[in-house]
Amino acid sequence: MVVWPTKPRTPEGVGHVGAPVRSYYPGPMLDEEIAVEADEPEPLRVGVLGARGRMGVAVCEAVDAAEDMELVAMVDAGDWLFNVSDAGAEVVIDFTRPDVVMENLHWCIDQGIHAVVGTSGFTAERLKQLEGWLTAKPELGMVVAPNFGIGAVLMMRFAQQAARYFESAEIVEMHHPAKVDAPSGTATRTAELIAEARQAAGMAAAPDATAHALDGARGADVDGIRVHSIRATGSMAHQEVLFGGPGETLTIRHDSVDRASFMPGVLLAARKVRGLPGLTVGIDSLLD
Numbered sequence: 368m369v370v371w372p373t374k375p376r377t378p379e380g381v382g383h384v385g386a387p388v389r390s391y392y393p394g395p396m397l398d399e400e401i402a403v404e405a406d407e408p409e410p411l412r413v414g415v416l417g418a419r420g421r422m423g424v425a426v427c428e429a430v431d432a433a434e435d436m437e438l439v440a441m442v443d444a445g446d447w448l449f450n451v452s453d454a455g456a457e458v459v460i461d462f463t464r465p466d467v468v469m470e471n472l473h474w475c476i477d478q479g480i481h482a483v484v485g486t487s488g489f490t491a492e493r494l495k496q497l498e499g500w501l502t503a504k505p506e507l508g509m510v511v512a513p514n515f516g517i518g519a520v521l522m523m524r525f526a527q528q529a530a531r532y533f534e535s536a537e538i539v540e541m542h543h544p545a546k547v548d549a550p551s552g553t554a555t556r557t558a559e560l561i562a563e564a565r566q567a568a569g570m571a572a573a574p575d576a577t578a579h580a581l582d583g584a585r586g587a588d589v590d591g592i593r594v595h596s597i598r599a600t601g602s603m604a605h606q607e608v609l610f611g612g613p614g615e616t617l618t619i620r621h622d623s624v625d626r627a628s629f630m631p632g633v634l635l636a637a638r639k640v641r642g643l644p645g646l647t648v649g650i651d652s653l654l655d
């Protein structure tokens with residue numbers, strides 16, 4: 368019996384959409400191997416949007432290396448989105464740009480494809496819009512996460528927990544200078560979570576007597592929380608959440624020094640999204 372692999376195993380075998388996908392003849396299978404293969408579930412068919420980007424490249428490699436997934440489409444700027452549906456993708460992973468991601472997701476919903484979204488730029492209005500679109504396909508799942516790093520998820524959780532105990536709270540985020548948005552999605556989400564916790568605890572605005580300031584000196588105001596964005600060569604993705612109370616400060620810091628930090632979270636969301644109809648924001652609820 369001749370069995371052709373569904374997933375090319377050589378790096379050069381993973382072709383860009385439109386390029387012929389190479390495959391090879393692995394040799395005849397033993398009877399025991401055929402029996403084992405018959406019991407194995409079909410791999411999850413995944414398409415990646417933004418496949419040539421910094422995150423996209425890492426995600427394609429991670430999906431290709433995952434035994435339970437098959438990388439069926441890689442799409443970047445200028446490519447035809449229908450390559451994804453033509454390839455039979457069940458889940459799309461989007462790491463593109465804030466200015467194109469909504470159009471991509473509208474298309475995914477239209478096509479009935481589940482989506483895992485890492486692209487930044489998700490305001491409350493955008494999330495509401497997605498929820499509205501998803502009502503047309505109630506069986507579809509979409510996970511939008513500002514950060515897939517487990518450490519970053521915990522940083523946000525700890526910041527939310529600490530928020531009500533400190534009158535002052537500010538965020539400093541630092542990223543590589545090729546990042547197109549500021550503040551980062553992670554910083555924005557962290558500020559929103561802190562603001563929610565402060566509001567629930569009935570806290571007043573953080574004390575700040577600044578009466579004279581150069582534009583930007585106090586950072587951006589996200590729901591009343593100051594967020595300071597640094598862009599520096601040599602950095603990747605870093606954030607400090609600073610809390611202050613009488614006589615003490617608390618700093619919660621997270622550093623992603625390699626894009627590998629995001630991959631377990633991305634793959635986890637891709638595996639779970641089909642069982643999560645509707646919109647899920649963040650991967651906190653997906654962790655065991």
Ligand SMILES: NC(=O)C1=CN([C@@H]2O[C@H](COP(=O)(O)OP(=O)(O)OC[C@H]3O[C@@H](n4cnc5c(N)ncnc54)[C@H](OP(=O)(O)O)[C@@H]3O)[C@@H](O)[C@H]2O)C=CC1
Pocket residue numbers: 416417418419420421422423442443444445462463464465467471484485486487488512513514515516552629
């Ligand atoms: N949630 C998380 O854990 C993380 C989120 N991010 C976020 O992911 C996003 C991508 O980051 P990064 O990889 O560094 O950015 P890059 O700019 O390196 O990658 C984005 C890629 O998407 C391509 N692209 C543009 N338009 C489209 C389109 N319509 N369809 C498909 N592809 C398109 C870009 O092409 P071109 O350059 O030609 O425009 C580029 O190749 C950012 O928003 C970033 O903040 C990043 C890291 C972790």
Ligand SMILES: O=C(O)C1=N[C@H](C(=O)O)C[C@H](O)C1
Pocket residue numbers: 487513514542546550551552553554603604605
């Ligand atoms: O652009 C990046 O690099 C990152 N973007 C995300 C964000 O905006 O928070 C996640 C992480 O900070 C890396």
